[in-house]
Amino acid sequence: MGLAALLRYTYNKGGQPFLPGNFLKQVGSMATHFVDVAPLGPIPDVLTYALPPEWLGVVRPGMRVLVPLGKRLVTGCIVVLRDTPPVDTPKFVADLLDDQPSLSPELVELTHWMADYYVASWGETIRAALPRALQTESVQNATLTAEGRQAAADSPRTALESRLLTLLSQHRSLSLKQLQRRIAARGVRHAIQRLAAAGLVEVSQKVSAPKLPALTELTFELALPPAEVKAIVQTLERRAPQQTAVLRYVLQAGQCPAAELRRRVPHTNQVVRALEQKGILRRVPRERGSTLAWHTEEAFLDEPAVTLNPAQSQALERICQFLQEDQFAPVLLHGVTGSGKTEVYMRAIATALAQGKRVIYLVPEIALTPQLLARIHARFGQAVAVLHSRLTRGERIDEWSRIHKQQASIAIGPRSAVFAPLERVGLIIVDEEHDPSYKQEDAPRYLARDVAIMRAKLANAVVVLGSATPSLESFSNAQQKRYHYMQLPDRVRTQDLPPVVIVDLRREDNRAGVGEVLSHPLRQAIAARMVQGEQSLLFLNRRGYATFVQCHDCGFICQCPRCSVTLTFHIDDRLLKCHYCQYSSQPPETCPTCRGTRVEYFGTGTQKVEREVRRLFPRARVARMDRDATGGRHAYQDILQRLARGEIDILIGTQMITKGHDFPRITLVGVVSADVTLGLPDFRAAERTFQVLTQVAGRAGRGAVSGQVIIQTYAPQHYAIQHAQTHDFLGFYAEEMTYRRRLGYPPAVRLAALRFDARDPQAVEQFCHAFVALLRPYIRQAEGVTILGPAPAVLAKLKDRYRWHLLVKAPTARRLHEVIEQGFSTLKQAAIPRNGVRLAIDVDPVNLL
Ligand code: ADP
Numbered sequence: 001m002g003l004a005a006l007l008r009y010t011y012n013k014g015g016q017p018f019l020p021g022n023f024l025k026q027v028g029s030m031a032t033h034f035v036d037v038a039p040l041g042p043i044p045d046v047l048t049y050a051l052p053p054e055w056l057g058v059v060r061p062g063m064r065v066l067v068p069l070g071k072r073l074v075t076g077c078i079v080v081l082r083d084t085p086p087v088d089t090p091k092f093v094a095d096l097l098d099d100q101p102s103l104s105p106e107l108v109e110l111t112h113w114m115a116d117y118y119v120a121s122w123g124e125t126i127r128a129a130l131p132r133a134l135q136t137e138s139v140q141n142a143t144l145t146a147e148g149r150q151a152a153a154d155s156p157r158t159a160l161e162s163r164l165l166t167l168l169s170q171h172r173s174l175s176l177k178q179l180q181r182r183i184a185a186r187g188v189r190h191a192i193q194r195l196a197a198a199g200l201v202e203v204s205q206k207v208s209a210p211k212l213p214a215l216t217e218l219t220f221e222l223a224l225p226p227a228e229v230k231a232i233v234q235t236l237e238r239r240a241p242q243q244t245a246v247l248r249y250v251l252q253a254g255q256c257p258a259a260e261l262r263r264r265v266p267h268t269n270q271v272v273r274a275l276e277q278k279g280i281l282r283r284v285p286r287e288r289g290s291t292l293a294w295h296t297e298e299a300f301l302d303e304p305a306v307t308l309n310p311a312q313s314q315a316l317e318r319i320c321q322f323l324q325e326d327q328f329a330p331v332l333l334h335g336v337t338g339s340g341k342t343e344v345y346m347r348a349i350a351t352a353l354a355q356g357k358r359v360i361y362l363v364p365e366i367a368l369t370p371q372l373l374a375r376i377h378a379r380f381g382q383a384v385a386v387l388h389s390r391l392t393r394g395e396r397i398d399e400w401s402r403i404h405k406q407q408a409s410i411a412i413g414p415r416s417a418v419f420a421p422l423e424r425v426g427l428i429i430v431d432e433e434h435d436p437s438y439k440q441e442d443a444p445r446y447l448a449r450d451v452a453i454m455r456a457k458l459a460n461a462v463v464v465l466g467s468a469t470p471s472l473e474s475f476s477n478a479q480q481k482r483y484h485y486m487q488l489p490d491r492v493r494t495q496d497l498p499p500v501v502i503v504d505l506r507r508e509d510n511r512a513g514v515g516e517v518l519s520h521p522l523r524q525a526i527a528a529r530m531v532q533g534e535q536s537l538l539f540l541n542r543r544g545y546a547t548f549v550q551c552h553d554c555g556f557i558c559q560c561p562r563c564s565v566t567l568t569f570h571i572d573d574r575l576l577k578c579h580y581c582q583y584s585s586q587p588p589e590t591c592p593t594c595r596g597t598r599v600e601y602f603g604t605g606t607q608k609v610e611r612e613v614r615r616l617f618p619r620a621r622v623a624r625m626d627r628d629a630t631g632g633r634h635a636y637q638d639i640l641q642r643l644a645r646g647e648i649d650i651l652i653g654t655q656m657i658t659k660g661h662d663f664p665r666i667t668l669v670g671v672v673s674a675d676v677t678l679g680l681p682d683f684r685a686a687e688r689t690f691q692v693l694t695q696v697a698g699r700a701g702r703g704a705v706s707g708q709v710i711i712q713t714y715a716p717q718h719y720a721i722q723h724a725q726t727h728d729f730l731g732f733y734a735e736e737m738t739y740r741r742r743l744g745y746p747p748a749v750r751l752a753a754l755r756f757d758a759r760d761p762q763a764v765e766q767f768c769h770a771f772v773a774l775l776r777p778y779i780r781q782a783e784g785v786t787i788l789g790p791a792p793a794v795l796a797k798l799k800d801r802y803r804w805h806l807l808v809k810a811p812t813a814r815r816l817h818e819v820i821e822q823g824f825s826t827l828k829q830a831a832i833p834r835n836g837v838r839l840a841i842d843v844d845p846v847n848l849l
């Protein structure tokens with residue numbers, strides 16, 4: 001059996017890999033002549049290549065290589081070394097891009113599991129695990145040949161070819177992209193190919209592989225005792241003023257970075273060389289640490305050393321016990337909002353570090369607040385590396401390299417930080433584990449929480465899932481004893497969770513004027529907090545001003561021409577915008593269909609709430625936080641800092657304001673409409689509503705003064721709202737689970753969504769039905785497996801593509817994978833015409849729209 005086959009064999013499909021830990025390492029020391037390479041793209045195969053002899057013993061799995069694929073060179077990652085040749089004669093690896101593996105053996109295994117489980121190519125999952133900034137770019141360059149230079153002058157060609165030849169004769173070499181940009185006509189690539197075939201143009205491929213930055217900097221220090229140097233300075237004073245200046249500075253500063261010296265003294269290089277030769281100064285390389293400007297805003301850091309309460313101590317003790325055992329241990333830490341979960345994480349991290357282990361700390365993107373960063377940095381300093389999308393490219397590469405070189409021992413970030421290249425990971429924290437942002441919606445469609453669990457399993461690590469509102473999946477795993485369950489039932493500062501008042505918007509007397517958003521009770525509550533000098537938070541999960549624009553006369557509604565959604569009116573720039581594509585347009589003054597002039601604005605977004613608040617409370621200091629709030633990459637941080645300093649009275653926002661923040665002076669939380677999430681056509685609508693209400697309510701009354709929550713809704717009887725009102729997670733869980741069981745939705749079953757889309761609505765419908773026909777025989781055979789659909793998706797058209805979908809349900813993940821696999825292998829054989837239909841698989845889907 002070949003190694004690749006053996007490797008495959010040791011994986012049980014869709015289950016867990018059970019490779020012995022150092023399997024890949026042993027192979028690495030054997031003499032190998034061939035490598036299996038996963039090209040970093042959606043090409044589904046792992047291909048075998050031959051190794052040039054000089055690389056024997058050098059290459060290891062996890063290194064990036066360039067390999068020929070068809071006529072191109074592509075980047076790939078070595079996944080397996082083999083000593084037996086494949087059946088066909090393989091091509092040679094073209095180049096080696098790494099001298100150290102970019103992926104550790106553990107991550108090679110992890111990405112393999114992901115490829116199997118999420119039905120993606122191994123290359124795609126590896127790509128997801130590498131920072132985008134490190135991925136190679138290949139550029140194709142065109143140059144004129146000697147004959148080409150001749151031809152530019154005379155021989156007759158097509159207009160396009162002539163233009164290309166002329167352009168190329170003016171430049172030494174141009175990339176195909178540059179040519180396309182300059183000529184802006186169709187067929188540039190093809191024309192270049194023809195010219196190349198005629199020998200007039202030469203096309204070469206260049207690959208740029210970003211190198212990791214050096215994480216050391218050059219510094220200088222005194223090579224002699226300071227007293228001696230002082231004496232030397234006196235003798236040098238007049239003869240060499242430059243040298244004196246340098247020595248004075250180093251005497252004062254101690255170790256001094258070369259860059260700093262250069263800034264202070266002219267001609268530093270010469271001067272310093274002279275001092276080195278005299279043996280007064282010497283150079284030392286030094287780790288330069290993180291270049292991130294840490295958010296050490298005082299306002300975020302008023303935390304005295306706390307004594308853990310009994311529930312916290314108990315949870316921490318058990319986690320530390322698991323850490324001691326060096327074994328895989330999944331933990332669900334269920335603590336109400338403000339119960340001190342973060343404090344437990346911090347101490348568990350300290351314990352893991354003390355054992356020489358490293359830590360991954362995952363947070364939802366929008367919970368990665370300056371507050372949390374300041375807290376974790378205050379505790380662990382330069383041991384922390386941050387990975388997230390708001391860093392610049394350079395900062396990102398820098399932080400990733402600090403992790404890769406094991407200079408940092410804690411990696412914190414959103415979902416992709418689960419791939420942090422740390423070795424000896426002993427603890428993984430997944431904060432707000434229920435958060436939908438852990439799901440990646442593009443291929444590979446993975447759920448970082450589950451990948452974290454698999455990574456912990458591979459590393460024999462402890463994984464702590466924390467939440468005030470655990471996902472049904474995780475809670476049911478805890479109930480079935482697959483996860484250890486720990487609870488923090490009480491808040492640390494105040495005794496009680498805030499009382500929740502539900503305002504029934506169906507009742508006339510609650511409502512204010514026509515088209516007004518804030519009910520009487522909510523207005524009064526805000527006014528009362530203003531008087532007290534306390535802060536209020538108003539939450540609405542919809543941005544923009546009005547959510548649809550309609551003609552009063554004929555009922556016409558403004559829709560996106562590319563997507564089947566209504567356009568949202570944004571008052572800041574007075575534009576109608578599509579929230580799914582980039583489309584925007586001026587709002588019509590007259591109706592485009594009936595020419596009527598009564599065009600009206602309906603529905604409420606955060607901008608409308610802001611307007612009303614400013615009108616009702618002209619003296620209040622108001623801020624809005626949503627994706628439209630502009631002001632550069634520090635905008636959110638600025639708002640949160642002002643909030644922390646007490647410079648904002650009323651903050652309005654989308655779900656961005658629901659998570660992670662801990663501001664003791666917020667005493668009122670108003671939910672402008674609980675019905676936004678409740679109305680989603682998705683089986684998780686109730687769960688999302690319960691989660692979001694509980695989370696946002698949890699922002700109130702975290703300090704000494706107790707808080708209050710007001711929820712406005714047209715559906716006050718709904719169980720999600722009722723249970724949120726009483727902070728009753730268990731009640732909600734029990735009720736929701738009965739629906740999930742009855743209707744057959746996760747966690748009662750395992751689910752995969754198959755999505756089909758195409759520009760041609762008929763093509764997608766036909767393909768979809770043909771595919772289901774292929775799948776049906778297996779569905780009947782496999783007991784307990786059902787399919788729903790095919791049917792048009794709720795968002796029936798997005799970006800000009802028509803969308804259909806199909807849900808496959810099965811009692812276990814294994815069954816689910818079997819059915820999907822059979823479906824695909826028959827699809828391959830059946831050769832149904834594709835007609836431009838794209839097909840995507842989403843295992844454990846989160847978004848069903
Ligand atoms: P959670 O993550 O559960 O919402 P946090 O860990 O953010 O809660 O804790 C909320 C606040 O309470 C923080 O400011 C934290 O410093 C503080 N805190 C945590 N544990 C204690 C404790 N045992 N005693 C006093 N204050 C605490």
Ligand code: ZN
Pocket residue numbers: 560561562563578579580581582583799
């Ligand atoms: Zn659109």
